[in-house]
Amino acid sequence: MLTRQRHQLILDALRRDGQVVAKAFGESLGLSEDTIRRDLRELAAQGKLQRVHGGALPMAAAEVDFAGRERLAPQEKVAIGRAAAAMVRPGQVVFVDGGTTAVQLARHLPAALRATVVTHSPSVAVALVEHPGVEVVLIGGRLFKHSVVAVGAAATEAIARIHADTCFLGVTGVHAQAGLTTADMEEAAIKRALMAASAETVVMASSEKLGAASPYVIAPLAEAGTVLVAPQASEAAVAALRAAGAAVTVAGRPPQAPGADDRGEAPR
Structure with missing residues (x-):
């Protein structure tokens, strides 16, 4: 699965479920937890989510000026x-x-x-x-x-x-x-x-x-x-x-x- 596809699946899951747990999400896709954690770091650096212990939450849209x-x-x-x-x-x-x-x-x-x-x-x-x-x-x-x-x-x-x-x-x-x-x-x-x-x-x-x-x-x-x-x-x-x-x-x-x-x- 391409990185871009994984990123989109993560963002879709955040919109649907309100959170992503790295271990469980990786298992559902047949991927390692480390792969999902790396994806979460990349998406967080792009300002698309907020990383927390064990996974991620939706980024607050209200952080604009x-x-x-x-x-x-x-x-x-x-x-x-x-x-x-x-x-x-x-x-x-x-x-x-x-x-x-x-x-x-x-x-x-x-x-x-x-x-x-x-x-x-x-x-x-x-x-x-x-x-x-x-x-x-x-x-x-x-x-x-x-x-x-x-x-x-x-x-x-x-x-x-x-x-x-x-x-x-x-x-x-x-x-x-x-x-x-x-x-x-x-x-x-x-x-x-x-x-x-x-x-x-x-x-x-x-x-x-x-x-x-x-x-x-x-x-x-x-x-x-x-x-x-x-x-x-x-x-x-x-x-x-x-x-x-x-x-x-x-x-x-x-x-x-x-x-x-x-x-x-x-x-x-």
């Missing part, structure tokens, strides 16, 4: 942003992470809301400039231009001095085994700091992030209080997260407990 992410699933991000904005209660102090979905959250906060938004995203801060009742605290640091957010020691220290009610977190991958991931080490550290300084975390995840993984782990899936997804999210992807114990809320629908089906009923 900020301008590129604005073109990914825009309708989903509006739905998620609107649902996240409805979770903010009067008088609360909330962290709002960077990213295109976070900007939608800011834009959909009710005009009558009085609350405090703490953010390390200039884009989120600018979206709230004309909101009459929202106090904005902008965290500074080194500007990470790829995501248009502040990172580094100064940002981490400032975040640690605040106790927030809720953190609305952006990620590039949400996977049952790989957990919450992102594409940059410093950004992952900032996101961990946001979670640690908050009473609860809501992860905002459009469809391309579900079942995908990036190189840097933010936290295990269990540390997300809620994973907020769009109505267009794949039922299989949502079911996999719920089976792993995540509390997944579909924007526009009532919250469901971990393990519940789409009718809100727990398995018997």
